[in-house]
Amino acid sequence: DAGITQSPRHKVTETGTPVTLRCHQTENHRYMYWYRQDPGHGLRLIHYSYGVKDTDKGEVSDGYSVSRSKTEDFLLTLESATSSQTSVYFCAATRRHENGYTFGSGTRLTVV
Amino acid sequence: DQQVKQNSPSLSVQEGRISILNCDYTNSMFDYFLWYKKYPAEGPTFLISISSIKDKNEDGRFTVFLNKSAKHLSLHIVPSQPGDSAVYFCAASGKQSGVSARQLTFGSGTQLTVLP
Numbered sequence: 001d002a003g004i005t006q007s008p009r010h011k012v013t014e015t016g017t018p019v020t021l022r023c024h025q026t027e028n029h030r031y032m033y034w035y036r037q038d039p040g041h042g043l044r045l046i047h048y049s050y051g052v053k054d055t056d057k058g059e060v061s062d063g064y065s066v067s068r069s070k071t072e073d074f075l076l077t078l079e080s081a082t083s084s085q086t087s088v089y090f091c092a093a094t095r096r097h098e099n100g101y102t103f104g105s106g107t108r109l110t111v112v
Numbered sequence: 113d114q115q116v117k118q119n120s121p122s123l124s125v126q127e128g129r130i131s132i133l134n135c136d137y138t139n140s141m142f143d144y145f146l147w148y149k150k151y152p153a154e155g156p157t158f159l160i161s162i163s164s165i166k167d168k169n170e171d172g173r174f175t176v177f178l179n180k181s182a183k184h185l186s187l188h189i190v191p192s193q194p195g196d197s198a199v200y201f202c203a204a205s206g207k208q209s210g211v212s213a214r215q216l217t218f219g220s221g222t223q224l225t226v227l228p
Contacts, residue, residue, distance in 0.1 A: 004155075031213055031214075035218075040220055041220055042201055042221050043156070043218040045215055045216070045217075048213060048215060056213070058215065059217075092216075097144065097205055097216075100146050100148075100158035100161060101158065103148075103156045103157070104155050105153070105154055105155050106153075106154075106155055
């Protein structure tokens with residue numbers, strides 16, 4: 001267990017409000033990822049980080065931004081939440097890709 | 113355009129029998145493949161992986177087979193147990209130009225139900 005903690009675990013927010021999800025890891029992994037899981041789509045990559053202050057876009061990055069100011073923390077921000085961003089969000093981390101990723105327990109976000 | 117496809121959304125198997133989960137991919141740059149298992153309200157957990165230089169990898173009851181010419185991989189679980197009931201995701205990774213680090217591309221998942 002790479003000690004990945006996601007917060008909050010559940011959140012309900014209104015359309016148009018900003019939301020920040022937090023991912024915290026205790027294993028000093030270099031690479032961190034944010035995915036969203038939706039029925040019929042599996043897990044889709046939103047953004048990822050390959051080091052402090054080094055981030056890049058994934059497959060479904062529109063409407064999301066990220067920041068990584070410390071190795072252990074990777075934040076996902078929805079600047080203005082929309083109903084299409086209702087989903088389960090997973091954070092993942094790894095030191096070496098060959099070892100696979102370790103995932104957090106997820107954040108269930110509902111935008112009403 | 114899905115680069116990793118799991119065409120069976122669900123699979124039911126009797127306890128003690130073999131479970132075979134299938135996955136197809138389209139991107140020739142993928143060179144590493146993984147299977148993850150996911151229980152409800154939990155994050156996915158890594159199960160087994162295979163490099164493109166191999167065609168088989170085994171770990172206890174779990175075996176992954178890779179057919180590069182067909183761009184197909186499968187996960188065999190023998191014997192299947194009720195605790196194996198979960199969603200199984202296939203994932204692939206490769207060195208792709210224009211990206212800063214390796215990424216995992218996931219399939220849509222297969223719900224396996226092992227009946228007692």
